[in-house]
Amino acid sequence: MSSPDSLACPHCALRVDIPDLPHGHKAHCPRCGAHLTTYRHRAFDRVLACAMAALIFLILAVPFEFLSFSARGQSEHITIIQGLATLVDNDYWFLAIIQVVAIFAIPLSILLGLLYVLLPLKAGILAPQARFVMTLTLALLPWGMAEIFLVGALVSLIKIASMADIGLGMSFYAYIAFTLCFILTLKFLDPAQLKMAVLQERQLQHHERSPLTARQASESIQRTWALLLTATLLYIPSNLLPIMYTRVLGEDEPSTILGGVITLWKSGSYPIAIIIFVASVFVPVAKLLVLGWLNYSVQKGHQQRPRERQVAYQITEFIGRWSMVDVFVVAILVSLIQLGNAMSVYPGPAAIAFCGVVVLTMLAAITFDSRLIWHSQNLEYDRQH
Numbered sequence: 001m002s003s004p005d006s007l008a009c010p011h012c013a014l015r016v017d018i019p020d021l022p023h024g025h026k027a028h029c030p031r032c033g034a035h036l037t038t039y040r041h042r043a044f045d046r047v048l049a050c051a052m053a054a055l056i057f058l059i060l061a062v063p064f065e066f067l068s069f070s071a072r073g074q075s076e077h078i079t080i081i082q083g084l085a086t087l088v089d090n091d092y093w094f095l096a097i098i099q100v101v102a103i104f105a106i107p108l109s110i111l112l113g114l115l116y117v118l119l120p121l122k123a124g125i126l127a128p129q130a131r132f133v134m135t136l137t138l139a140l141l142p143w144g145m146a147e148i149f150l151v152g153a154l155v156s157l158i159k160i161a162s163m164a165d166i167g168l169g170m171s172f173y174a175y176i177a178f179t180l181c182f183i184l185t186l187k188f189l190d191p192a193q194l195k196m197a198v199l200q201e202r203q204l205q206h207h208e209r210s211p212l213t214a215r216q217a218s219e220s221i222q223r224t225w226a227l228l229l230t231a232t233l234l235y236i237p238s239n240l241l242p243i244m245y246t247r248v249l250g251e252d253e254p255s256t257i258l259g260g261v262i263t264l265w266k267s268g269s270y271p272i273a274i275i276i277f278v279a280s281v282f283v284p285v286a287k288l289l290v291l292g293w294l295n296y297s298v299q300k301g302h303q304q305r306p307r308e309r310q311v312a313y314q315i316t317e318f319i320g321r322w323s324m325v326d327v328f329v330v331a332i333l334v335s336l337i338q339l340g341n342a343m344s345v346y347p348g349p350a351a352i353a354f355c356g357v358v359v360l361t362m363l364a365a366i367t368f369d370s371r372l373i374w375h376s377q378n379l380e381y382d383r384q385h
Contacts, residue, residue, distance in 0.1 A: 007036050007192055011310060012374035032310045032374065037192035044118050044197070046188040051118075054181035055111045057174050058104070065169030067153075067336055069160070074339045079171060080104070083335030090338075094352055095331045102145040102324065107182055110144055113137030114185070121197055134198050138191055142317075142362065145324055146179040151275070152328025158272050159264070159329070160337065217298075220369040224295045227367060231360035232288055234353045239281075242348035244330045247341065254348060257281065257326060280326040280354070283319055287361045290316045291368060298372035306373045313373070317365045323358045327351060 008015045009029040018027050021039035028035055040046065061080060068077045078086070087096035113133050120127040127133070157166050242254035255263070257280050264273035290312050297309060333345040 009034055009036060011314075011370045012306075013371045014374075032307055034310070034314070038190050039193070040188065040190070043188055043190060043193060044121065047114060047185055048118050048122070050181050050185040050188060051111045051114050054178050054185055055108075055115070057178035057181060058108060058111070061171045061174040061178055064171040064174070065167075066171040066175070067157075067169060067332075068167035069164050069336050070167075071164035071339065071343050074343075076336055076338065077167075077169075078336055079169075080175075083332070086335045086338060087331065090334070090346075092334060092347055094355070095327070095334065095347060098327060098355055099149075099331045102143065103149040103328075106140050107144040107146050107178075110137055110140050111182070111185070113140075114189070117194070117198060126198065130198050134194060138194075141186065142321060142366075144182070145321060145328075146175070146182050148322055148324050149328050150176065150179055151322075152325045153332055155272055155276060155325065155329050156332040156336070158269050159260075159333065162267065163343070164337075217369070217372055220367060220372065221295055221299050223367045224291065224364050227360050227364035228288060228292055228295065231284075231357050231364065234356045234360065235284060235288065238350045238354035238357055241350040241353065243326065243350040243354065244333065244348050245346045247344040247346070252346075256350065257354065260326075276326060276329075279322045283323050284354075284357055284361065287316050287320045287323075287365070291361065291364050294373070295368060309373050310370060313365075313368070313370050320358070320361050320365055323361075324355070327355045327358070 006015055006017045007027075009032060011034040012029060012032040014029060014031045016027070016029055016036060018037065021027060021037075023039065023041045026035060026038045063081075064079060065077050066080050066083065069075065084096050084100055087093070087099070114137060116127055117130050117134050117137070120130070153172070160166065239257055241256070243257050243260070245252045245254050247253075257276075261273050261277045261281065264270075264276065294309055294313055330345075330347050330351045334347055337343055337345040
C-alpha cells in the first residue's frame with residue numbers, strides 16, 4: 001500500500017500533501033511537527049504476525065503460575081486469575097477491575113480488533129462494521145498498560161525481595177513475551193495507513209479532524225477544567241493517606257507514595273526509587289500544571305510559541321499513563337502476600353484516589369483539543385484559501 005495523497009494533521013488540522021514515501025520514511029506536519037505516517041513495506045503483515053504472537057503468549061500467560069512467595073514457613077503461588085480472585089475475595093473490587101481491564105481486557109480487545117480488520121483486508125474484503133471496530137481499537141491504544149504492569153511487577157519483587165523468597169512462574173515469562181510482541185504490534189501499526197485501507201477517500205476526509213467551531217472549543221475547555229480540578233482534589237489525599245498497609249506479626253505499618261520512595265532509596269534500590277518518584281510524584285504534578293497552563297493559554301487566546309506548547313502537550317499525553325505503576329505495585333503485592341498475621345499487604349485509601357488522579361488526567365489530555373493551540377493559524381489559513 002502506498003502512502004495516502006494527503007492527510008489532515010490530528011493536532012493542528014493542517015491538510016498536508018504526502019508524497020510516495022520510501023520504505024521506513026516518515027512524514028511530519030510542517031506546521032506543528034507532529035508525526036503523520038510512516039510507510040513500511042508489508043506493514044500489515046508485520047502487524048498481523050506480531051498480533052497473533054502476542055495473542056498466543058497472552059493466552060499462555062493465564063493458566064500457569066505467575067509468581068510464588070514464601071516467608072516464615074508459609075508460601076503462596078498465584079496465577080493471574082488467582083491474583084484477581086484474591087482481590088475480589090477481599091472486596092478489593094476496584095483494584096481487580098483496574099488490573100483486569102488495563103492488563104488483559106483492553107490489550108486483548110486491541111489485538112482482536114486488529115485481527116478482525118486486517119485479516120479480511122489481506123483477502124481484499126472489508127469486514128462488517130470495520131470502520132467502527134477500527135475507530136474503537138485506535139481509541140483503546142493509550143489504555144493498554146501491559147508494559148507498565150511489568151514494571152510494577154519488577155518494583156513489587158524488589159520491595160519484598162529482602163523479606164521473602166520470590167519465584168517466577170511460566171506465566172510471568174509468557175507475559176513478558178506477550179508484552180514485547182504487543183509493543184512491536186503497536187510499533188508497526190500506522191493509524192493513517194489503517195484508516196486509508198478501511199475508509200474511502202471521501203470517508204477519510206470526513207473522518208479526519210477539521211478546525212474547531214466556537215462551541216466545540218468552549219466545550220473542550222470546560223471539560224478539561226472539570227477533569228483537572230477533580231484530579232487536583234484527588235491528588236491531595238492520594239499523597240497524604242497510606243497507599244498500602246503491610247502487616248508483619250500482627251502489626252500494621254502504613255506506607256504513603258513518598259514513604260515508599262524513601263524506603264526504596266534507603267534500601268539501595270536507587271533506580272527503582274527514581275522511577276517511582278518520577279512516575280508517581282513528579283509526573284502527576286507536571287501533568288496537572290502543564291495541562292492547566294495549556295488550557296488557560298487557549299482559553300485566553302494566546303498565540304505565542306504554538307509549536308513549543310504542542311510539544312509540551314504531546315510529552316504530557318505520552319508520559320501520563322506511566323503513573324499507574326504504583327497502583328499495579330499495590331495490586332500485585334495485595335494479590336501475592338496474604339499470610340494472615342504473619343505477613344499480609346492491604347491497599348490503603350490512597351490507592352483509589354491516586355488511580356483516580358491518573359485516569360482523570362489521561363481523560364483531561366484526551367479532552368483537551370490541541371487544535372485550539374493552532375486556532376488563530378487555522379483561521380488565517382482558511383481566509384487565505
